[in-house]
Amino acid sequence: MYGSQVPRALIVGLSFFSAVTLSVWSAVAAPKATDKPAAAKIDFEKSIRPLLVQHCQDCHGPDAREGGLRLTSRKNLLLRNDSGEPAIVAGKSDQSELIHRVSTKVEGEQMPPADVGDQLTAQEIATLKQWIDEGAVWPSESEEPKHWAYLPPEKHPLPKIKGSARVNNAIDAYVVRKLQQQNPPLQQAPIADPARLLRRVSLDLIGLPPTPEQVAAFEKDHSPAAYEKYVDNLLKSPRYGEKWARQWLDLARYADSNGFQADQLREMWLYRDWVINALNRDMPFNQFTIQQIAGDLIPNATLDQKIATGFHRCTTCNVEAGVDPEENRVNQIFDRVNTTGMVWLGTTFECAQCHNHKYDPFTQQDYYQIFAFFNNTPLEVKQVGKSVTFDVTGPKLMVPLSKETQQQKDQLTNERLALQKKVNQRQKQLEESYKTWEESTLALLENSEEGAKVPDNIRKILNTETDKRTAKQTKALTAYQREQDADYAQLNEQLNQVREKLNELEPDTSLVMVEMDKPRMNNIFKRGNFLDKGAQVAPQTPEALHPLQAQGTPNRLAFAKWLVARENPLVARVTVNRWWSQFFGQGIVATQEDFGSQGDPPTHPELLDWLSVEFMEHNWSMKHVHKLIVMSATYQQSSKVTPALLEADPYNKLLTRGPRLRLSAETIRDNALAISGLLSTKMGGPPIYPPQPNGLWRHVGRNAPKYNTSTEEDRYRRGVYVIWRRSAPYPSFTNFDAPDRGACTINRSRTNTPLQALTLLNDPAYIEIATGLAKRLATRGLTSGMTDRERIEYAFRLCLSRQPKTVEVDHLTKVFEQELKHFQDHPQSAQKLISAENRPEGVGASRMAAWLYVANILLNLDETITKG
Structure with a gap:
């Protein structure tokens, strides 16, 4: 009954039995003359690999992953594909999707498709079945070589540089070696x-130009430490965080509105301020990461750590009519x-x-295991009344008021209650x-002069019999009575003023992340x-990367720590x-968002x-890396x-010159x-207009919310x-390639269009800025006898930092003199161009115009809007 399939180990194990017992066993186990000989085991290299290459390689080989399936290793066969199931179940060919697909006659399911290749023969399908039933052995399987990005970074010995190249630090050693390896070598x-x-370094580190006085002092200081001292001061400046927050806010898709068609405003600026302050403090990047992804889960989390989680509340939120709240959340x-x-990755x-990712070692299962870390969140939209419209909801943090502000609010609240009581009393008296x-x-209506003051709609209601008036008409009469009462109007005005003051004292809020008590x-x-749920998964990190070190069911905090582990x-x-x-305008890896294959x-x-x-060894310090770069x-x-x-x-990929970028x-x-x-150097607070x-x-x-232009x-x-x-x-940001921040923006595009020139020439904001520069130039040196030519030289220093060439000063001096004569001949044009408040004492409208x-020309130079 067992035929020739009796395991040899079992026979050997029975050798201690008596010869009689063993002979009985042998008799029972011996094959009968009518038994068929057992089929030989499948040889993978001879029977399976050629079959897969012939029929499957084009769509499921190393260069393609149709349907999320690669037939390049046993591991890939056992991974869940796009259907949510593995291609094979080892030992069970009848439960294997692969066998179903090569056997079925159903159009659209049959593999390979008719337009791709020939169908497998019955013998080939039988071979596949037997191979799977035998355990789907893949004897020559070995680990594929890892892509460079998934190998831990290492510090290699610094290259030795020939000749007299300038090498300030390790950056230069690697760059110069690359230059010397070119044919011919580059310098x-x-x-x-x-x-x-x-x-250059001022614009890069703080986003602002140096003053002419700073440039002049630097040009006179020839000490080797002068540049480093200036760099250190820039890194300490509060302007540093304001400059570098811009890039991070692009990544965080930070905005002050929800997005989509119903794009209402929401409060998120506390998160923006948190980013600026964290960068100014040089918060270690690992902590910067942990607090943004899971600050709320840190034991005894501080207010700042909770605000930091706004990173993942910056997502767009659809509150349009008919939205599915759960779909929105997903x-x-x-x-x-x-x-x-x-x-981060x-x-x-x-x-x-x-x-399954077609090119990189991340599967659909990996994706939803990471999804699980973020899935314990409540709905973030709520239905408004019984209508089909929605509003933003979800966790919101309220910043506690200071003691003084709270006392002021309590006092105003008491005033409001007292005034409301008086208003109610007056309303009762009026009733x-x-x-x-x-x-x-009604008597007034008979007087033509006094009656004319009564609005037509009120006159019409008064002339309507009381029992025939609608509720709306009665309400309108009551409101009119109150409007005409001086005492009520005064009390109501006082009440509204107190309410406005109370609204100004409302605590600031910010959207934050929280974890639900009951996991989803x-x-x-x-x-x-x-809506089409497949296999159940638990929170876990991708197998292709380092393992997650966590006890119990891991949460967002464990995931955040995994992200910034040194092993990553x-x-x-x-x-x-x-x-x-x-x-430098481009990364060492140009595809900043894709380090994959x-x-x-x-x-x-x-x-x-x-x-x-170096970054990790120096406490994940952003400022340390930035200083290394600018000191190179x-x-x-x-x-x-x-x-x-x-x-x-x-494209300056070899770094043969300094960066020059708009x-x-x-x-x-x-x-x-x-x-x-x-x-203005004022920091923080609600957004400006x-x-x-x-x-x-x-x-x-x-x-649409109202745009109240700031003053x-x-x-x-x-x-x-x-x-x-x-x-x-x-709009002027959009014209210069700023994104709408509806999604994460890793790298902004950099274009040159006519709209940009038109913006700088005609946008009211830039005309206002040019007027400010004109006033600065026109009033400079009024008491010291400075010439207009000297003012133009100073203007060059303001705009470009460098000393102008003689031909440049000559040209602008000629422009100034021509325009001055024109406006002196046409004073009304000058007065129309320069408003009274923009005419400084001692400077006429013609000179200001x-x-x-001149200011408009300088602010519109390519060199002014370019870092070179």
């Missing part, structure tokens, strides 16, 4: 002149997973939302005297459809690469690894380029404000504080 560019270098979690993958995780009031008002069930969503090969690389791109390889892999390890000879090179060098290194949208505005002398075209918001979304210093604060409404971002033309 470093000369050091940039002091003024240009100072402007979409927000998709966004959180995808954003986390791009920001440089990975296109979204590819695995609907199927009691209503009949008398109505009779006297987690499933794979087949094809990414939240990606986070440090991705982060320093992103910073590098801000200084489809991304670009690093131009200087050992440099990237060295920076990554590579960064300090001149940005001038020769035709030969342009041919050898057209400034970001916010920095263009900040730079202009600083040059004009209008810039600088001038923009009237009515712009009314054309976007329903129930006084708020009008001139830095771009990081400008209101960010996703459906209508600040002429200086406005």
